[in-house]
Amino acid sequence: MTQIETTAGERMVLYPVDPYYVPEARDTFLQALIQRGLLGAHWRDDRYLVGQRFMQEIVFIGCAPFLRVDPQDDLQFCHLQVFATEEAIFRRSPQAGAPRCPQCRVALISNAVADLEMCPQCHRKMALQDCAWRAGRTVWSRFGINIWTLQKGDAQATDSLLDFLQRLSDVKWKTAFL
Numbered sequence: 146m147t148q149i150e151t152t153a154g155e156r157m158v159l160y161p162v163d164p165y166y167v168p169e170a171r172d173t174f175l176q177a178l179i180q181r182g183l184l185g186a187h188w189r190d191d192r193y194l195v196g197q198r199f200m201q202e203i204v205f206i207g208c209a210p211f212l213r214v215d216p217q218d219d220l221q222f223c224h225l226q227v228f229a230t231e232e233a234i235f236r237r238s239p240q241a242g243a244p245r246c247p248q249c250r251v252a253l254i255s256n257a258v259a260d261l262e263m264c265p266q267c268h269r270k271m272a273l274q275d276c277a278w279r280a281g282r283t284v285w286s287r288f289g290i291n292i293w294t295l296q297k298g299d300a301q302a303t304d305s306l307l308d309f310l311q312r313l314s315d316v317k318w319k320t321a322f323l
């Protein structure tokens with residue numbers, strides 16, 4: 146059974162393409178992100194304020210937005226959260242669309258909340274994370290970085306940041322918007 150996260154709230158997610166990847170030394174990984182200037186001061190739990198080089202790591206599209214970066218208890222401010230879970234978790238944007246069979250492309254039950262066992266048309270066996278969803282709208286991982294309040298169309302991660310994460314982890318990274 147696929148573990149599903151239902152956390153609401155718009156964010157950009159940086160995540161490794163290997164769903165089972167977690168850094169062997171998590172503190173070293175965090176320190177590297179802090180030194181890079183992506184993460185700023187630790188705020189609470191697994192959350193960090195934006196770092197000094199945040200605006201160089203993330204490119205804003207169009208006119209520079211007014212970004213709320215001062216801590217707010219309602220969490221409605223731009224900050225980073227480095228998450229790690231015991232198992233890979235499937236996360237999906239409300240804009241992920243209806244899933245399709247990755248093999249025959251037939252539309253599957255819209256907004257399925259449980260694992261699909263088999264495609265009704267071609268009988269391919271699959272789980273939620275195997276379905277074809279709208280690109281860049283789902284994440285299947287144990288580890289990653291949420292950048293809260295960033296929305297699709299507002300911002301994108303630079304290639305330089307994605308390369309940095311890859312060098313740090315030996316695995317390619319991608320971006321999604323949930």
Ligand SMILES: [Zn+2]
Pocket residue numbers: 246247248249250251264265266267268269
């Ligand atoms: Zn199918």
